[in-house]
Amino acid sequence: MVGIVLVSHSSLLAAGIVEMARMVMQQAPVPIAVAAGADDPEHPLGTDAAKIRRAIEEVYSDDGVLVLMDLGSAILSAEMAVDFLPEDKRANVRLCAAPIVEGAIAAVVQASLGASLDRVEAEALGSLAGKSESLSNHVYAAVSEALAPSAGAAVRALEIQLTVTNRLGLHARPAALLVQTAGRFRSDIRIARAGQAARQVNAKSFNAVASLGIRQHEVITVAARGPDAAEALAALQQLAAEKFGESDELPEASQAAPPVSGGEAPAGALRGAAASPGYAIGPAVMLRQVEPQVERRPIDDPDAEMSRLRAALDAVRESTRSLRDQVARQHPYEAAIFDAYLMFLDDPEVLTRVQRMIEEERVNAEWAWRKTVDESARAFEAIEDEYMRARAVDIRDIGAQVLSRLTGQTRSGSIDQAGILIAPDLSPSETAYLDRTAVLGICTERGSPSSHSAILARTLGIPAVTGVGAAIARIHPGTTLVVDGYEGLVWIAPDDQVVADYTERRAQWQAAREQARQSSAMPAITKDGAHIEVAANIGSLADAHAAVEHGADGVGLLRTEFLFLNRTAAPDEDEQYETYAAIARVMEGRPVIVRTLDVGGDKPLAYIPLGREENPFLGQRAIRLCLNQPDLFATQLRAILRASAGHRLKVMFPMIADIGELRRARAILGAVADGLRAQSVPMADSIEVGMMVEVPSAALLAHVFAPEIDFFSIGSNDLIQYTLAAERGNAAVVHLQDGLHPAVLVQIQHVVQSAQRAGKWVSVCGELAADHDAVPVLIGLGIQKLSMSPGAIPQVKELIRRLTLAEARQWASQALTMESAEAVRRFIRSRQEALAEG
């Protein structure tokens, strides 16, 4: 693999580039070495030829080394470093004229694909194309065109369309993954914005893909031509379904931001950005904001100032955490906004700057804090990216909260009456504190639809229009306003006709919202009357709230690992009991399946020594570990059984591979239950016990297990991984990780048939359960319960309501006879399309 050397005057710059490069380098680690900075702490900027030579040697192989440098002496020193190398190595070292940041990212992506030195260098040299293109300077377009391989026009291309759902669009990381995936195939693969086929680019070129600047919700057309075109498209489709490796990113607020509407505002209205949909009518009310006054004061005791600051930071951290938890109860994802605040409060860089100012300039903590916050916020405001600029508001907000603690002055005011809130801008905490019953709508002078406060307004369901501009000053308190959060319009003192029109629209909007809320909570019943339970996979108390919010019929998988990871001692029985009981209470009588601890060499626990395993996925994990740690296991089982009192809890054992494991686990459970009963500890009279089917041996021998359990839950992620010997998270084998593979379906069929004969039921709790192609097949195979991440529930319920069990059975039996996952997927899609048309 080609190695990369970064030469910079600044070690900070080089470290930053390495950090960015690691983001795009997914699986195959590219050797990167850095030669940056001088060893003089007084003057840390500089370059050093000897250091560069060492860096080159460090990553050198006969595949070659690409050296990227910043400017001036970096170039001279790099040239000199090459002269220092032994003759035979020099030819394999290339000094690259590409800009260092763009060039490094492009080079790392290509290198991780195993490209040749020539190719890596060409890609780096073309790396300005994306930026140049988006800044309307087409000088570099020719370069990226030159990089595109010629298309074999004779062969017809296969085409698919993919929707990009990633919040930031196809930015660096997802684009890199797309390029890497495309790069595995021999076919010529091109992508373009849907409807812009003329501007197709090479999907194997990071620069070219990034230059498209695909944003969230845009549709791309992928065309592949060549011997493995179909496989390539399937892999890319899978990748898109997994949000290009960002499936763990925060889901969007339940209602997406509508696009900013253009055009002139009608007479009598102001136009802004439609930040949160809905309609509101009411008088204008003002939010009074008083920023704390800060004066520069000379001080004698810097330590005293620092301890005042620390106390203020502690207090704000505490209140932010509590606010976070409060929001989390209803809006777990939006609560993450407050994590950004906490990060700023804990930022060592910020604290160091403030401390230095206090010590060196002998100024009061307020002054030093405000100056530092201002600088940080301005740095964000200077970034040419709306999302990053919105972060400046967050920083100013949290900064002001610390200031009001320091000064003892209270900051934000309240509103006097119900109405439409008018404000210059709203911070997330202000938005979160809004009295939902008093604030009918929001209208702000500044702010954008991607600001945190807009996201919060959407989750709170408050119609909002942001960025109305200075004209907002014309609005007097008490003036009647109409907020149109769909069109981004604010009507000032509208006439009766407009008011009547919007009163009608508001009524319809509220009715529709109520219906949507109710329908996600309604059961999912197929057109021919089969009831399929749709449950949630959760891993925290906050997730439980999200599950209810999204209409989950229960919890199909409670991952208990969250209680055990990242701590130095195991949680005691009481702590576990409280948590399981709290989750059960949130689920309000819905069934909750508690999976016992599933950790192992890949998720080590500090308090359980585990030997290093060559292959932790095939090692001592899950039930295997618990059976070797009987105290740990018994404690968890006691907590679960105690929490079962008054709740519908079920116990499930993970990763059972052999009947002996199941029997030992059940024996421990029985002993624990006997012990509790002997002490008259309350618990449910009977508790259902199930096992995960993740290991092919369990699937193949399901008929042996079925009589001894109450239910099976198929963990599709692991079952696929173990069946196809393709590790999850390894992008190089992602094409094998399709749960619609007949090898997986045949096992599921056997599990269901074995269960049915014994009168037991089967659920699927992996990602397959939320895969819209897979749902009809699973139902058709006889799965009665699907469990998935909460956000996926409403759509899967909708899908089930459009199906009939009879058809699903036919599709499933045909799928079982097919030869590949791809064939199954194609078949199911054609059926679903036919269904939609017919």
Next chain:
Amino acid sequence: MPISRDDVIAWLSVYGQLLEDHREYLTQLDSSIGDADHGVNMDRGFKAVLGKLPTVADKDIGTILKSVGMTLVQTVGGASGPLYGTFFLQAGAATANKMELSLAEWASAVEGAINGLMARGKANIGDKTMVDALVPALHALKQAIADGIDEHEALRQSASAAEQGMKNTIPLVAKKGRASYLAERSAGHQDPGATSSYLMFKAMVDAWTK
């Protein structure tokens, strides 16, 4: 006038002292058209060189000069690191295993050094760089030797040619390095690199003719 190993060491020490004395001045020149670090960088580099000299003082001239070159490369940080580094490494290559040099041999070593530096920096006369001081100094030295002039006088002529070349950089527009970003605005300022190069020749006069 043979130039002994000790003469070379004396020259380096004087040059180091001159750089220390002119540190602020060089930095001030650099702040007008560059990144205000030339004086600091050169002083730091030569402090390191002088610190290292005792460890090689018993070696031949070539080894001493190469050691100076490597030290500068690793400690100067800015562009003058690889440039002066190359100068001294090339000079060292030309004087390998020599314990004593004639002035003509010295001039020839300097010539090789300047050629190496020009190749490294890809700079020519008139680009407003050290080359503008170094090349006239070399020509004057060679001319004086060819004319059979007194060797002390030859060194003085060489240094004054360097000084003239340095002053000639004032009206020039920079073509290389950070100063070139200023384009026309770099005119009217004396080049700091040419200045430190002149000091190197002045150090020969100070060390060897007094």
